[in-house]
Amino acid sequence: MHWLVVGTGAVGSLMAVNLRRVGEHVSLKPRSATPHPIEIIHEAHTLQFNTQQLPINAPTQIFAAVKAYDVATFLEELKQSPLPDDSSIILSYNGMLDNESTIMPERALHWVTTHGAYRHNNEVVHAGVGESWLGWARVEHASSRRPTEVFNVLNNALPLLNWSPAIDQRRWQKLAINCLINPFTVLHNCRNGELLQHDITAQQQQVAEEICWLAEHKGIRLHAETLVESALTVIKNTARNYSSMLVDVQQQRRTEIDFLNGFVARQSLQAGKAAPANELLWHRVQELAN
Numbered sequence: 001m002h003w004l005v006v007g008t009g010a011v012g013s014l015m016a017v018n019l020r021r022v023g024e025h026v027s028l029k030p031r032s033a034t035p036h037p038i039e040i041i042h043e044a045h046t047l048q049f050n051t052q053q054l055p056i057n058a059p060t061q062i063f064a065a066v067k068a069y070d071v072a073t074f075l076e077e078l079k080q081s082p083l084p085d086d087s088s089i090i091l092s093y094n095g096m097l098d099n100e101s102t103i104m105p106e107r108a109l110h111w112v113t114t115h116g117a118y119r120h121n122n123e124v125v126h127a128g129v130g131e132s133w134l135g136w137a138r139v140e141h142a143s144s145r146r147p148t149e150v151f152n153v154l155n156n157a158l159p160l161l162n163w164s165p166a167i168d169q170r171r172w173q174k175l176a177i178n179c180l181i182n183p184f185t186v187l188h189n190c191r192n193g194e195l196l197q198h199d200i201t202a203q204q205q206q207v208a209e210e211i212c213w214l215a216e217h218k219g220i221r222l223h224a225e226t227l228v229e230s231a232l233t234v235i236k237n238t239a240r241n242y243s244s245m246l247v248d249v250q251q252q253r254r255t256e257i258d259f260l261n262g263f264v265a266r267q268s269l270q271a272g273k274a275a276p277a278n279e280l281l282w283h284r285v286q287e288l289a290n
Protein backbone atom coordinates (compact mmCIF):
# COMPACT_ATOMS: atom_id res chain seq x y z
CA MET A 1 0.00 0.00 0.00
CA HIS A 2 1.05 3.59 -0.57
CA TRP A 3 0.77 5.87 2.45
CA LEU A 4 1.05 9.61 2.65
CA VAL A 5 1.64 10.81 6.18
CA VAL A 6 0.58 14.41 6.63
CA GLY A 7 2.18 16.25 9.51
CA THR A 8 5.61 15.43 10.85
CA GLY A 9 4.94 16.04 14.53
CA ALA A 10 5.24 13.29 17.11
CA VAL A 11 2.23 11.21 16.05
CA GLY A 12 2.79 11.55 12.29
CA SER A 13 6.47 10.66 12.65
CA LEU A 14 5.71 7.71 14.91
CA MET A 15 3.20 6.34 12.42
CA ALA A 16 5.54 6.94 9.46
CA VAL A 17 8.45 4.99 11.00
CA ASN A 18 6.17 2.15 12.07
CA LEU A 19 4.44 1.87 8.69
CA ARG A 20 7.90 1.73 7.11
CA ARG A 21 8.96 -0.93 9.63
CA VAL A 22 6.14 -3.24 8.50
CA GLY A 23 7.13 -2.83 4.85
CA GLU A 24 4.69 -0.15 3.66
CA HIS A 25 5.59 2.47 1.09
CA VAL A 26 5.53 5.79 2.97
CA SER A 27 5.94 9.40 1.81
CA LEU A 28 5.55 12.53 3.90
CA LYS A 29 3.64 15.68 3.13
CA PRO A 30 5.35 18.48 4.98
CA ARG A 31 3.58 21.78 5.57
CA SER A 32 5.69 23.68 3.06
CA ALA A 33 7.00 22.33 -0.22
CA THR A 34 10.46 20.89 0.20
CA PRO A 35 12.15 18.88 -2.54
CA HIS A 36 14.50 17.10 -0.11
CA PRO A 37 13.83 13.81 1.64
CA ILE A 38 12.99 14.19 5.32
CA GLU A 39 15.01 12.32 7.92
CA ILE A 40 13.45 10.90 11.04
CA ILE A 41 15.56 9.27 13.73
CA HIS A 42 13.92 6.39 15.56
CA GLU A 43 15.56 3.99 18.00
CA ALA A 44 19.02 5.13 16.87
CA HIS A 45 18.24 4.54 13.14
CA THR A 46 17.98 7.36 10.63
CA LEU A 47 15.17 6.82 8.12
CA GLN A 48 14.71 8.86 4.96
CA PHE A 49 11.28 9.65 3.54
CA ASN A 50 10.47 11.18 0.17
CA THR A 51 8.08 14.08 0.24
CA GLN A 52 4.93 14.38 -1.78
CA GLN A 53 2.28 17.06 -2.21
CA LEU A 54 -1.25 16.85 -3.61
CA PRO A 55 -2.65 15.92 -6.11
CA ILE A 56 -2.11 12.17 -5.90
CA ASN A 57 -2.62 9.88 -8.87
CA ALA A 58 -2.34 6.35 -7.44
CA PRO A 59 -4.57 4.94 -4.66
CA THR A 60 -3.08 6.17 -1.42
CA GLN A 61 -3.98 5.93 2.22
CA ILE A 62 -3.60 9.30 3.89
CA PHE A 63 -2.74 9.42 7.57
CA ALA A 64 -3.06 13.05 8.70
CA ALA A 65 -1.84 13.83 12.19
CA VAL A 66 -2.18 17.58 12.19
CA LYS A 67 -2.99 20.38 14.57
CA ALA A 68 -6.71 21.02 14.98
CA TYR A 69 -6.37 24.47 13.40
CA ASP A 70 -4.88 22.91 10.23
CA VAL A 71 -7.63 20.33 9.68
CA ALA A 72 -10.07 22.57 7.76
CA THR A 73 -7.36 23.90 5.43
CA PHE A 74 -6.07 20.39 4.74
CA LEU A 75 -9.56 19.05 3.99
CA GLU A 76 -10.18 22.00 1.68
CA GLU A 77 -6.91 21.22 -0.14
CA LEU A 78 -8.08 17.60 -0.50
CA LYS A 79 -11.38 18.77 -1.93
CA GLN A 80 -9.50 20.64 -4.65
CA SER A 81 -7.54 17.50 -5.59
CA PRO A 82 -9.89 14.52 -5.12
CA LEU A 83 -8.19 11.24 -4.30
CA PRO A 84 -8.28 8.19 -6.59
CA ASP A 85 -10.75 5.42 -5.61
CA ASP A 86 -9.51 2.95 -3.02
CA SER A 87 -7.88 5.74 -1.06
CA SER A 88 -8.85 6.64 2.46
CA ILE A 89 -8.26 9.56 4.79
CA ILE A 90 -7.40 8.87 8.40
CA LEU A 91 -7.44 11.88 10.68
CA SER A 92 -5.85 12.28 14.08
CA TYR A 93 -6.02 15.57 15.95
CA ASN A 94 -6.74 16.94 19.38
CA GLY A 95 -10.10 18.53 20.13
CA MET A 96 -13.06 19.23 17.89
CA LEU A 97 -14.08 21.69 15.21
CA ASP A 98 -17.36 23.61 15.30
CA ASN A 99 -18.24 22.69 11.71
CA GLU A 100 -16.86 19.15 11.68
CA SER A 101 -19.98 17.43 10.37
CA THR A 102 -20.06 19.65 7.29
CA ILE A 103 -16.42 19.30 6.26
CA MET A 104 -15.67 15.58 6.78
CA PRO A 105 -15.07 13.81 3.45
CA GLU A 106 -17.06 10.66 2.64
CA ARG A 107 -14.27 8.21 3.33
CA ALA A 108 -12.74 9.92 6.37
CA LEU A 109 -11.90 7.94 9.46
CA HIS A 110 -10.89 9.14 12.92
CA TRP A 111 -7.92 7.53 14.67
CA VAL A 112 -7.85 8.16 18.41
CA THR A 113 -4.86 7.05 20.44
CA THR A 114 -3.44 6.82 23.93
CA HIS A 115 0.10 6.14 22.64
CA GLY A 116 2.49 8.79 23.92
CA ALA A 117 5.21 10.17 21.67
CA TYR A 118 7.36 13.25 21.41
CA ARG A 119 9.76 14.71 18.92
CA HIS A 120 13.13 16.09 19.86
CA ASN A 121 14.79 17.74 16.85
CA ASN A 122 14.68 15.00 14.17
CA GLU A 123 14.12 12.19 16.61
CA VAL A 124 10.76 10.64 17.47
CA VAL A 125 10.46 8.84 20.80
CA HIS A 126 7.65 6.39 21.54
CA ALA A 127 7.38 7.40 25.19
CA GLY A 128 4.34 5.40 26.25
CA VAL A 129 2.71 2.35 24.70
CA GLY A 130 -1.05 2.73 24.49
CA GLU A 131 -3.85 1.63 22.19
CA SER A 132 -5.88 3.22 19.44
CA TRP A 133 -9.37 3.23 17.98
CA LEU A 134 -10.44 3.66 14.37
CA GLY A 135 -13.93 4.49 13.16
CA TRP A 136 -15.79 6.25 10.36
CA ALA A 137 -15.88 10.02 10.81
CA ARG A 138 -19.36 10.54 9.35
CA VAL A 139 -22.14 9.38 11.63
CA GLU A 140 -24.17 8.02 8.75
CA HIS A 141 -21.31 5.56 8.07
CA ALA A 142 -20.77 4.59 11.72
CA SER A 143 -22.11 1.07 11.27
CA SER A 144 -20.56 0.50 7.82
CA ARG A 145 -18.01 -2.28 7.44
CA ARG A 146 -14.48 -1.51 8.50
CA PRO A 147 -11.86 -1.09 5.77
CA THR A 148 -10.13 -4.39 6.52
CA GLU A 149 -6.83 -3.89 4.72
CA VAL A 150 -6.22 -0.40 6.11
CA PHE A 151 -7.23 -1.56 9.58
CA ASN A 152 -4.85 -4.54 9.48
CA VAL A 153 -1.89 -2.50 8.29
CA LEU A 154 -2.41 0.15 10.98
CA ASN A 155 -2.84 -2.53 13.62
CA ASN A 156 0.35 -4.21 12.47
CA ALA A 157 2.29 -0.95 12.41
CA LEU A 158 1.20 0.37 15.80
CA PRO A 159 -0.77 -2.15 17.85
CA LEU A 160 -3.19 -2.39 19.50
CA LEU A 161 -5.88 -1.00 17.22
CA ASN A 162 -9.59 -1.43 17.99
CA TRP A 163 -12.37 -0.96 15.47
CA SER A 164 -14.90 1.47 16.89
CA PRO A 165 -18.38 2.03 15.43
CA ALA A 166 -18.77 4.58 18.26
CA ILE A 167 -15.63 6.59 17.61
CA ASP A 168 -17.31 9.81 18.80
CA GLN A 169 -17.51 8.39 22.32
CA ARG A 170 -13.71 7.93 22.26
CA ARG A 171 -13.18 11.36 20.80
CA TRP A 172 -15.25 12.99 23.54
CA GLN A 173 -13.31 11.11 26.20
CA LYS A 174 -10.04 12.27 24.67
CA LEU A 175 -11.35 15.83 24.36
CA ALA A 176 -12.26 15.74 28.05
CA ILE A 177 -8.86 14.40 29.14
CA ASN A 178 -7.10 17.12 27.16
CA CYS A 179 -9.44 19.81 28.56
CA LEU A 180 -8.73 18.53 32.09
CA ILE A 181 -4.95 18.46 31.78
CA ASN A 182 -3.49 20.67 29.05
CA PRO A 183 -4.71 24.15 30.11
CA PHE A 184 -3.74 23.51 33.74
CA THR A 185 -0.16 22.66 32.73
CA VAL A 186 -0.02 26.02 30.96
CA LEU A 187 -1.47 27.99 33.88
CA HIS A 188 0.94 26.33 36.32
CA ASN A 189 3.77 26.08 33.81
CA CYS A 190 4.55 22.52 34.85
CA ARG A 191 4.98 18.92 33.73
CA ASN A 192 1.82 16.79 33.79
CA GLY A 193 2.83 15.07 37.04
CA GLU A 194 3.47 18.35 38.84
CA LEU A 195 -0.25 19.11 38.58
CA LEU A 196 -0.64 16.79 41.57
CA GLN A 197 0.95 19.51 43.71
CA HIS A 198 -1.77 21.99 42.73
CA ASP A 199 -5.26 22.03 44.12
CA ILE A 200 -7.21 21.77 40.86
CA THR A 201 -9.67 18.94 41.55
CA ALA A 202 -12.72 21.16 42.19
CA GLN A 203 -12.01 23.15 39.03
CA GLN A 204 -11.51 19.93 37.04
CA GLN A 205 -14.81 18.60 38.36
CA GLN A 206 -16.63 21.69 37.07
CA VAL A 207 -14.86 21.50 33.70
CA ALA A 208 -15.85 17.82 33.47
CA GLU A 209 -19.48 18.50 34.39
CA GLU A 210 -19.76 21.14 31.69
CA ILE A 211 -18.28 18.73 29.13
CA CYS A 212 -20.73 16.01 30.19
CA TRP A 213 -23.67 18.38 29.74
CA LEU A 214 -22.58 19.30 26.22
CA ALA A 215 -21.78 15.70 25.29
CA GLU A 216 -25.21 14.60 26.50
CA HIS A 217 -26.76 17.37 24.42
CA LYS A 218 -25.01 15.80 21.42
CA GLY A 219 -26.08 12.27 22.30
CA ILE A 220 -22.89 11.07 24.04
CA ARG A 221 -23.05 9.85 27.62
CA LEU A 222 -20.04 10.60 29.85
CA HIS A 223 -19.59 10.73 33.65
CA ALA A 224 -17.81 13.65 35.26
CA GLU A 225 -16.28 11.66 38.15
CA THR A 226 -14.96 9.01 35.75
CA LEU A 227 -13.43 11.69 33.53
CA VAL A 228 -11.67 13.36 36.46
CA GLU A 229 -10.39 9.95 37.63
CA SER A 230 -9.19 9.08 34.11
CA ALA A 231 -7.41 12.44 33.89
CA LEU A 232 -5.67 11.64 37.17
CA THR A 233 -4.53 8.28 35.81
CA VAL A 234 -3.20 9.94 32.65
CA ILE A 235 -1.44 12.59 34.77
CA LYS A 236 0.30 9.83 36.74
CA ASN A 237 1.13 7.76 33.64
CA THR A 238 2.57 10.77 31.81
CA ALA A 239 4.01 12.47 34.89
CA ARG A 240 7.31 13.47 33.27
CA ASN A 241 5.70 14.76 30.03
CA TYR A 242 5.18 18.34 29.09
CA SER A 243 1.68 18.57 27.62
CA SER A 244 1.44 19.42 23.93
CA MET A 245 -0.20 22.72 24.89
CA LEU A 246 2.60 23.77 27.20
CA VAL A 247 5.15 22.88 24.52
CA ASP A 248 3.20 25.02 22.03
CA VAL A 249 3.25 27.97 24.47
CA GLN A 250 6.96 27.50 25.21
CA GLN A 251 7.75 27.40 21.48
CA GLN A 252 5.47 30.37 20.83
CA ARG A 253 3.23 28.35 18.52
CA ARG A 254 -0.52 28.61 18.34
CA THR A 255 -2.20 26.38 20.94
CA GLU A 256 -5.22 24.11 20.41
CA ILE A 257 -7.19 25.74 23.24
CA ASP A 258 -9.82 27.06 20.77
CA PHE A 259 -10.58 23.42 19.86
CA LEU A 260 -10.60 22.10 23.42
CA ASN A 261 -12.04 24.24 26.25
CA GLY A 262 -12.89 26.95 23.68
CA PHE A 263 -14.94 24.44 21.69
CA VAL A 264 -16.82 23.40 24.85
CA ALA A 265 -17.51 27.01 25.85
CA ARG A 266 -18.72 28.10 22.40
CA GLN A 267 -20.81 25.01 21.70
CA SER A 268 -22.42 25.07 25.15
CA LEU A 269 -23.44 28.67 24.74
CA GLN A 270 -24.86 27.86 21.32
CA ALA A 271 -26.85 25.02 22.91
CA GLY A 272 -28.25 27.44 25.50
CA LYS A 273 -26.04 26.94 28.57
CA ALA A 274 -22.91 28.77 29.66
CA ALA A 275 -19.77 26.75 30.49
CA PRO A 276 -17.90 29.22 32.73
CA ALA A 277 -15.11 26.90 33.89
CA ASN A 278 -14.16 26.01 30.32
CA GLU A 279 -14.57 29.60 29.21
CA LEU A 280 -12.22 30.83 31.94
CA LEU A 281 -9.51 28.31 30.96
CA TRP A 282 -9.97 29.19 27.29
CA HIS A 283 -9.40 32.90 27.92
CA ARG A 284 -6.61 32.46 30.47
CA VAL A 285 -4.60 30.26 28.09
CA GLN A 286 -5.25 32.65 25.21
CA GLU A 287 -3.89 35.52 27.32
CA LEU A 288 -0.79 33.55 28.32
CA ALA A 289 -0.16 32.31 24.81
CA ASN A 290 -0.11 35.77 23.26
Ligand code: KPL
Pocket: 094, 177, 178, 181, 182, 192, 234, 238, 241, 242, 243, 244, 245
Ligand atom coordinates in the same frame (compact mmCIF):
# COMPACT_ATOMS: atom_id res chain seq x y z
O1 KPL B 1 -2.48 14.25 25.02
C1 KPL B 1 -1.84 14.88 25.83
C2 KPL B 1 -1.23 16.13 25.37
O2 KPL B 1 -0.22 16.57 25.91
O3 KPL B 1 -1.78 16.71 24.41
C3 KPL B 1 -1.73 14.40 27.25
C4 KPL B 1 -2.64 13.20 27.42
C5 KPL B 1 -2.11 15.48 28.20
C6 KPL B 1 -0.35 13.88 27.57
O4 KPL B 1 0.60 14.87 27.68
